[in-house]
Amino acid sequence: MVRILLVEDDEMSRELLSRRLKKLGYTVFAAVNGLDGFHAARAEIPDVILMDLCMPELDGISAIRKLRADDTTSAIPIIALTALASPSDVQKAIDAGCNQYETKPVHMDRLAGKINAVLTADRRPAELEPGTSYDGEIS
Numbered sequence: 001m002v003r004i005l006l007v008e009d010d011e012m013s014r015e016l017l018s019r020r021l022k023k024l025g026y027t028v029f030a031a032v033n034g035l036d037g038f039h040a041a042r043a044e045i046p047d048v049i050l051m052d053l054c055m056p057e058l059d060g061i062s063a064i065r066k067l068r069a070d071d072t073t074s075a076i077p078i079i080a081l082t083a084l085a086s087p088s089d090v091q092k093a094i095d096a097g098c099n100q101y102e103t104k105p106v107h108m109d110r111l112a113g114k115i116n117a118v119l120t121a122d123r124r125p126a127e128l129e130p131g132t133s134y135d136g137e138i139s
Contacts, residue, residue, distance in 0.1 A: 001025065001026070001027050002025075002026050002027065002047045002048065002115070002119065003026070003027045003028075003029070003044070003046045003047045003048075004021060004026045004027065004028050004029075004046055004047065004048050004049070004050060004115070005029055005030070005031065005037065005040055005041055005044060005046040005048070005049045005050070006018055006021070006028055006029070006030045006031070006050045007030070007031045007032075007033070007034060007036070007037030007040075007049065007050065007051045007052055007055070007060070007063065008030065008031075008032070008050075008052045008055075008081070009032055009033055009052060009054075009055040009056060010052075011032075013052075013104075014030050014032070017050075017081075017106060018030055020106075020108055024108070024112055026115075029044060029046070032055075033055045033056050033057040033058060034051075034055050034057060034058030034059055034060055034062060034063030034066075035057045035058040035063070036057075037049070037051065037058075037063050038058065038063055038066050038067060038070075038073070041067055041072075041073045041076060042070065042072050042073055045072070045073075045076070046076060047076075047077075047119060048076070048077050048078075048079065048115055048118060048119065049067070049076055049077070049078045049079070050078075050079050050081050050102075050111075051063060051064060051078055051079070051080050051081060051098065052080075052081050052082060053080055053081075053082040053084055053089070053093060054082060054083075054084065060080060060082070060093070061092055061093065061096045062096075064078055064080070064093065064096040064097050064098055065096050065097065067097070068096070068097035077099045077100075077118035077119065077121070078097065078098045078099055078100075079098065079099060079100040079101070079102055079111070079114055079115065079118060080093040080098040080100070080101045080102065081102050081103075081104060081106060082101075082103065082104060083103065083104045084103075085103045099118045099121065100114040100117065100118055102114060
């Protein structure tokens with residue numbers, strides 16, 4: 001069973017998304033900020049990390065960088081989850097090392113597709129083509 005670490009500071013969002021992911025058959029455990037997410041990732045070694053970008057203590061961008069710099073967690077696929085969807089926000093997440101990017105509100109079928117994609121991909125961080133805009137999909 002695929003194990004997902006959900007790093008989300010908003011309790012309602014965390015609970016709702018966790019329930020929806022469990023209904024899809026994933027095992028889900030959660031962290032409430034980037035620092036807790038980093039420690040949980042090191043301890044649990046999930047198959048995928050879903051990372052909110054705007055959080056207290058350690059924001060998602062900083063947490064992604066920290067995860068990528070750590071030998072224990074560097075290869076874990078990360079999908080950024082955020083309401084921030086400008087091309088510059090997407091590029092910051094990609095530059096930090098996320099593999100995919102999903103905007104809120106989360107579309108579960110699309111998110112499940114991205115989870116499956118990062119599990120079967122070569123696990124390199126995504127790249128946004130120079131001069132292109134974000135259309136909701138990163139391959």
